[in-house]
Amino acid sequence: MKLLAPAVPLGRLPYAALGVALSALKVGVDSAVARHYGRVFSILFYVDPTTAPLLRPEEVHPYWLALCYVTVPFAAVGVALTLRRLRDAGASPWLALFFFVPFANLLFFVATALLPPTRPATTSTVKATDPFRSNDIVVHHPEKPRGRMAAVCYAAALGTVTALGGFAVSVGLLGKYGYGLALGTPFIAAFVAGAFVVRLFPSARYSDAALSCVFTFVVTFALIVLFALEGVGCLVIFLPLLILPALLGGLLGYAAGKALPRREQAAALASGALLLLVTFGVEAIAPAPPTAAPVVETALEIDAPPADVWPLVTSVADMPPPVEYPFNAGIAYPVRATLDDGAVGAVRRCDFNTGTALETVTAWEPGRLLRFTIDSQPPPLRELTLYRTVHQPHLDGAVRNRVGELELVPLDGGRRTRLVGRSWYETSLSPAPYWESYAEVVIHAIHRRVLGAVKARAEEKSAVARR
Numbered sequence: 001m002k003l004l005a006p007a008v009p010l011g012r013l014p015y016a017a018l019g020v021a022l023s024a025l026k027v028g029v030d031s032a033v034a035r036h037y038g039r040v041f042s043i044l045f046y047v048d049p050t051t052a053p054l055l056r057p058e059e060v061h062p063y064w065l066a067l068c069y070v071t072v073p074f075a076a077v078g079v080a081l082t083l084r085r086l087r088d089a090g091a092s093p094w095l096a097l098f099f100f101v102p103f104a105n106l107l108f109f110v111a112t113a114l115l116p117p118t119r120p121a122t123t124s125t126v127k128a129t130d131p132f133r134s135n136d137i138v139v140h141h142p143e144k145p146r147g148r149m150a151a152v153c154y155a156a157a158l159g160t161v162t163a164l165g166g167f168a169v170s171v172g173l174l175g176k177y178g179y180g181l182a183l184g185t186p187f188i189a190a191f192v193a194g195a196f197v198v199r200l201f202p203s204a205r206y207s208d209a210a211l212s213c214v215f216t217f218v219v220t221f222a223l224i225v226l227f228a229l230e231g232v233g234c235l236v237i238f239l240p241l242l243i244l245p246a247l248l249g250g251l252l253g254y255a256a257g258k259a260l261p262r263r264e265q266a267a268a269l270a271s272g273a274l275l276l277l278v279t280f281g282v283e284a285i286a287p288a289p290p291t292a293a294p295v296v297e298t299a300l301e302i303d304a305p306p307a308d309v310w311p312l313v314t315s316v317a318d319m320p321p322p323v324e325y326p327f328n329a330g331i332a333y334p335v336r337a338t339l340d341d342g343a344v345g346a347v348r349r350c351d352f353n354t355g356t357a358l359e360t361v362t363a364w365e366p367g368r369l370l371r372f373t374i375d376s377q378p379p380p381l382r383e384l385t386l387y388r389t390v391h392q393p394h395l396d397g398a399v400r401n402r403v404g405e406l407e408l409v410p411l412d413g414g415r416r417t418r419l420v421g422r423s424w425y426e427t428s429l430s431p432a433p434y435w436e437s438y439a440e441v442v443i444h445a446i447h448r449r450v451l452g453a454v455k456a457r458a459e460e461k462s463a464v465a466r467r
Contacts, residue, residue, distance in 0.1 A: 009088035009117070010081060016113040018081055026074050033070060037063045047103060047227050052172070075099070082112060090118030092199070094266050098158065101165035103172065107223070111157035116150065151201035152212045159193030159216030162273075164223065169280055171229075176287065177398060178430040180279035186242035187249035188272050189216055194253025195265055209254035213246055231383025233330050241434055290400065290426040293436045298447035299420045302455045304462035306367045306408045309417045312454045312461075313370060313406050314339045314348075319453045326445045330382045334450055342366070354378040359404065371405040380442075399439050401425045419454060421447040 027043065034041035034053075045052045054067050082096045089112070098108040166185030170176050193216045194209040201208065224230045256268050302309055316337040327333040332354040339361075340347045348359040355378025363371035380399060402424050409418040423443050429435040 008084055010084035011088060011117065012085075012113055012115070015081060015085040015088075019078070019109055019113065022074060022077060026071075029070050029074075030067065033063070033066050037066065039063055044227075046106065048172075048229065052102070082109075085112050085115070088117045089115040091115065092262070092266065094270075095158070098161050098165075101161055101168070103168035104161040104164035107157060107164065108161045111154060111161070115154055148201050148204065148208060151197050151204060152208050152215065154200055155193045155195075155197035155209075155212040156215030156219065158196050159189045159212060160219045160223070162192045163189035163216060163220040166276065167220075167224065167229070169277075170283075174280060174284045176280070176283050177428075178279075178283040178288070180276060180283055182238075182241050182430060182434075183245045184276040184279050186217070187245040188276050189220070190246040190249030191253035191256075191272055192269065194250040195257040195269060196253075198254060198257025199262070199265065204254075204257075206251075206254055209250055209257075213250040217242070217246065231330070231381075233381065233383060237438060241431075288428075288430065290428045291432040291436075292424070292426045293432075293439065296423045296425070296440050296443040296447070297420060298422075298444050298451060299418055300448075300451045300455050301411065302417045302419055302458050304417060304458040305414050306410050306417045308462050309408055309419060309454060309458045310367045312457050313408070313419070314342065316450060316453060317457070319449065322449060324445050324449065326442050327449075331442055331445070332378060332380050332382070334446060337450075348372055352378050354380075354382060357401075362403075363405075367408060369405070369407050371403065373403055374401045377401055398429050399425060399427045399435070401443075417458070419451050421451055423447070 027046075030045075031041045039053065042051070045054075053063060054071070079096050079099050082099050083093050086093055086095055095112075099105055101108065163185055166181060166189065170178070170181040170185065190213045193212040197204050197209050197212045221235050224235065225232060256265055260268065316334070318336045319334065322328065322333045324333075332352045335351045335353055337348060337350045339349075342364060344361055344364050346361045346364070348361060350357040350359060357377045358375045359372040360375055361370065361372045363369050377400070404424075405420075405422040407420040407422070409420065410416075411418055423446075425439065425443065427435050427439060
């Protein structure tokens with residue numbers, strides 16, 4: 001049992017070889033279990049928290065129990081080997097807890113396998129040259145510290161593991177985009193990076209901690225895009241939200257690494273991680289209700305009477321390709337709208353480039369007002385990604401349009417028309433004010449696209465009639 005003895009150091013090459021062998025064996029066992037239960041098996045289950053069956057017990061209960069049963073011995077052996085590798089590297093054994101972080105534990109394995117071994121403190125004896133001394137001089141050589149960049153990179157790897165783990169739990173397991181993901185995860189990930197760069201390189205400066213935090217989020221975003229867990233556009237929108245908590249977490253992590261003893265550092269880190277898990281748990285047990293946002297209103301003045309504008313409002317013919325930035329960045333845009341009947345209760349179809357929105361007319365006042373409820377809507381965007389598609393929970397109604405309205409107001413005695421588009425929507429993303437600011441920009445762009453198409457055709461029709 002020497003192989004599993006945590007007190008015996010384990011070198012980089014044996015750890016990597018044993019880890020690869022055990023991983024291959026685990027893939028084979030999981031595949032056999034899936035075949036036994038008639039389930040689909042994919043190697044992507046290990047890198048995609050949104051599809052991993054081990055994170056979906058409510059869907060495949062007997063299969064899930066079998067996976068848990070066969071996972072336990074592999075986890076026990078993996079932790080024992082990781083403890084030996086950490087001892088060889090002179091790192092804290094508490095880092096072995098990262099072994100259980102979903103999705104991100106593969107990165108932790110790679111980082112741990114690359115971590116160089118420590119050079120323990122040694123002593124040597126020097127012959128005394130002083131004729132009045134009879135004893136030899138014993139010289140103590142302190143442990144050689146790890147290099148600065150090696151410490152920065154490994155601290156960034158641990159920060160990345162933390163960030164990816166938070167993403168996997170919040171999005172993959174819970175399907176939530178709340179405060180735990182937006183604020184808690186970047187804070188804890190930066191705290192880990194800032195604290196561990198000091199533990200690995202005691203003379204590190206704050207610039208080293210800052211660099212490890214930058215590496216943390218660059219690698220995190222790169223891996224999320226690489227494994228098609230999120231699109232580039234959504235990550236760019238998310239970036240400003242995490243800057244402040246990441247800066248604060250990195251600063252406090254660096255300060256804790258400099259000021260606190262190792263045991264108290266571990267306690268601070270554990271407290272932060274526990275608080276993050278509690279936040280995730282609260283959001284899962286008592287989710288916040290969707291937030292109703294203020295009405296979004298856009299208006300255009302048209303050089304045509306309401307009688308000429310009304311037919312173009314109820315059914316909008318094919319619109320030209322968009323040139324606006326939000327649509328070129330992947331946001332869904334309307335293509336055409338059709339109406340089955342001119343009455344309350346009629347079904348209106350608005351075709352987007354990503355699908356069709358079904359609408360029910362609730363107010364029908366010819367020449368003045370068209371109001372409708374939006375019963376279903378297509379995906380709100382096409383993600384910018386390396387692959388054909390990325391489908392995350394935020395695409396399923398996280399920002400939901402509820403009611404739309406088009407009002408015609410006569411101007412100049414009925415010779416001109418003020419066309420007003422209004423939308424009522426709600427969002428389940430947190431913090432709501434941040435996401436509402438982006439949603440309003442997109443809704444205004446959609447309004448302008450529809451109203452602009454109606455304006456151009458109505459004025460063209462009116463000009464032809466005056467000739």
